[in-house]
Amino acid sequence: MYHLTKDLFFPAVSQANRDGILAFGGDLSTKRLLLAYKSGIFPWFDEKDPIIWWSPNPRMVLFLDELIVSKSMRNILNRNNFKITFNQNFRDVISNCQKVKREGQNGTWITNDMIEAYVKLHEMGVGTSVEIWQNDELVGGLYGIDLGHVFCGESMFSLVSNASKVAFIALVEILRKKNYKLVDCQVYNPHLESLGCREIERDAFIKILKEE
Template sequence: MPRSPIPLLSADPDSPFPATERALVEPDGLLATGGDLSPARLLNAYRHGIFPWYSEGQPILWWSPDPRNVFATDGVHLSSKFRRQMRHCDWTLRADTAFAEVIAACADTPRPGQDGTWITDDMFAAYREMHRLGHAHSIEVFAGDRLVGGIYGLAIGRMFFGESMFSSESGGSKIALAGLAKLLCGWGWPWIDAQVENAHTRSLGSRLMPRASFVSEVGRLANEPAPAGSWSERVGAMAASELF
């Protein structure tokens, strides 16, 4: 049987990943395969600028693309028309009150050019466990008691790694992203990792950062102390109109 061109991870969740500069150019950023989605493995991966991304039926695939797509927390762009519309919006934002619902909605939301979802049952379980342990968080957008948008990801130190966002009503994901960025900027967190660029993130102000710079930034920020207190208590119920 031909040897795999990418390294197979050890069964030990504490074993190191290959250096990110060893990632393939095509497909961009594919670094390793195998392993598991244990909290120790996931934290190790994200601390080194690596994330899992695979579909049902595939082995676990680990990625570190070059360049990396990021949002500056003070640089999310929303059009003037959208801002005018949202100034009279009665939606509210909360944090960590509906994490499972947000990730389930992200899994169920159709994406242009994407057949099915990469949020497999194992991924769903892994990130719910990360949430239980206090590493994964969600920002939720509510119209009354109805969830209309959200975003979730991992927070390590003062670095936020965005995983996915959704809208069930127009503008829901934009409000979630803008709310997250405003909160993080106020806390002194400079970046939101958006992983791979697409037309939607580009329209919202994402930028490309060389992988080496991104990994250096993550190494610095992930080792800084995170603010104390639960996200739900710190965020409370933020009026969406306050963002504009």
């Protein structure tokens, strides 16, 4: 693993180890985070650890025309029980993602420093959130980094059933209209696979990322 210094630099993603870990150290400045995402790299670490930077191979992505919306999910959407907004409450979305308990995880990888760093990206127009409301309460959502042709998903949460799925589907519909290439979902999980996400080789992902 490469030990980052104060210099704004990342090694080639091909230097990542078998688990996808590329480097550690550095900081969460907006410049470094933007360089990371544009290079196919993202931070993921526990609060007790140094900053760890990842570029896994394979990469979990969603090609927008491969989104799977089940019949039951279509029925839920047609009921219009949820209100959907974009970029109306970024801080609350990421804070809820920090607090939500996840199966097989102790604690959270979204530290307070990460929240402040991503809020700064939001203020720059790069950090994006989708909010799901029910009876004027925030019940679900997601956030990520918008690179203009690729959306790098970071985390989502649900306080009621299906709220995060509604957020994800709403995001994909907007990205389709804007002719985005794909949603970066980072690493495999079965929930994302059920929505149509699949793994591709890192080199293929990087090639798309560099197309702009």
